[in-house]
Amino acid sequence: MIEITDLRRIYHMGNVEVKALDGVTLTIGKGEFLGIMGASGSGKTTLLHMVGLLDQPTSGRIMIDGLDILGLTDYEKTMFRLYKLGYVFQDYALVPDLTVMENVSLPAMLRKDRTEAQVKKDSYSILEKIGLCDRRDHLPRELSGGQQQRVSIARAMVNKPDILFADEPCANLDSENSRMVLDLFHEINEEMQQTIIMVSHEDWHKEYFHRIVRLRDGKIFSDGTNGAHHH
């Protein structure tokens, strides 16, 4: 359960004050596939980064499973991201010098509760799930955009995080690959009851979301369940 209360983020650009988030209050339940939508500059990515501990809000509170995550130290935040959160970025953000297998294994290798054998097994099985096992020794530059994004999802999922954040994961993909990625998210959400928070500005993506929060000028413009989600 994620509870966001009166979240604000103000940027100062010279003498101008820009309110990227202006008092967002939101609760996200476990297992939800939440879509955050809105026009460019509406605050979607800022909200995702705040909840995902990638940025610090100006004010407000974020509780995840009863823990005030904004009060954590730098190191605790890093460990929280490692153990509890997974990220999929718009530009895939894979380490170019690591193979597919190494990229996927990387977060798992850092966990103190995983043996080397477990890391290998988990990485292998998630690569099998996304259908890229035969590409495990390839470097990211040898893969297509869609394949790279699937590897990025595998990396985000290898630690079986409580929450998966996706920041416009289909922005650089064609519709066929986009659908493949969204189907993968849907599958993960359905099979593992995985909470997914995804930012998108593509209207057709909404068919995948259980719930859609629309932002405008840093405020929630609408928040509702999506009865029309396609599966």
Place this chain on the structure above:
Amino acid sequence: MGKKELKVAFLLALRSLQRGSRSSVVLTVLIIAMCFTNMVFLPGLFNGIGEGIITQIVDYEVGNVMVGAKTGEQYVTDLDATLDLINSMPGVERATPHISKGATLKYRQRILGVSVKAIKPGDEKYVSPLYSKMVAGSYLGEDDTGEVIIGKPVAGDATIKQEDEFQPSLGGVRVGDSITIEYGNGYTKDYRVKGIYFTGWTSTDNNVFITWSDMEQVEGKTLDYAEYITVKAKPGYDEKFIKNELQQYGVTGYVQTTGDLLKKAMGSVMQSFAIINMVSLVVGVIITTVVLFIVITIKTINSRRQIGILKAIGVDKEVIMHTYGLQVVIMALLGICFGIILTAILAVYLAANPIVTPEWKAYLLLTPGDYITNSLILFLAAVVAGYVPAWQVSREDIQSAMRA
């Protein structure tokens, strides 16, 4: 930082070196190797020159310990008793006397002023390797009379015109030729050239050697005195130990070790070498530090977004810092190893082909201590140069890094 974190940092560092820009890695390793060579070569060469000079001074001038006349006196007196006393002491291989006299050599139309030295050839063999430096003819025998050995520069070369000579010579004396020696006291005698030697040590090569008994003929009396006695130490015996012994046992004369003499003769030279070595070392270390700092700074600046992503997915800043730090460590180790190989090859080459001047022969004298010290200095400089930018970039917040 735990073992797992270090393992991840090492993996990231290794992969970056293996799969990143190879030319950048090769060039950086080469720069480190060149800096190492620069740090080691000049001091090694100076050490080689110093060691070469010391060896020649010991071999041809003073031995390990030299007993000279007491202050205010011209000679070491009571020679036989003194020699017996010195030779009976533990640690002394052999003591041998020297006396010299200014003279004029005459050969055909050539006249040359030289110093004629009298030696006891048998004892001299234990103290000086002169006997092994004969380039023509043979060394003096203990009872030889009327025979002389001369340095190659003194003998000269018949094919070179007198005006073209580097230094005056007798113009091409050969073994078996007869030369006339006219001593300062008016005594003149013809000697047969028994041998011609070349040591590479100028002051010896410009000498002429006769036997002790021949010098007695020159002086017209038995010589129970010498200008100085050179003493050769047995292997493993310290010069200072022998000096102390000689003084304790009442050897009359002024006793000095090679070290004492060198301090006087070459102290300022060695000090200058040490200053040049230090400047070369500091410059080498600064160059390496700056180059590595720039290389790693550029690398981290180009990887800022990737660093942001790594932090976002839960990679701790310490791991990120070590990722870049370890890259420098690996490159520094490779560079130092390459530098060691390079300098070892140079040392072997210079040992076979020393730099020869009229005064000395120089080779590269490198001890394991030199290698260890310079490797450690360079390694530490590299680690500092690598870790400072790595530390800086690892502390950047995720948002700024990811926006880069």
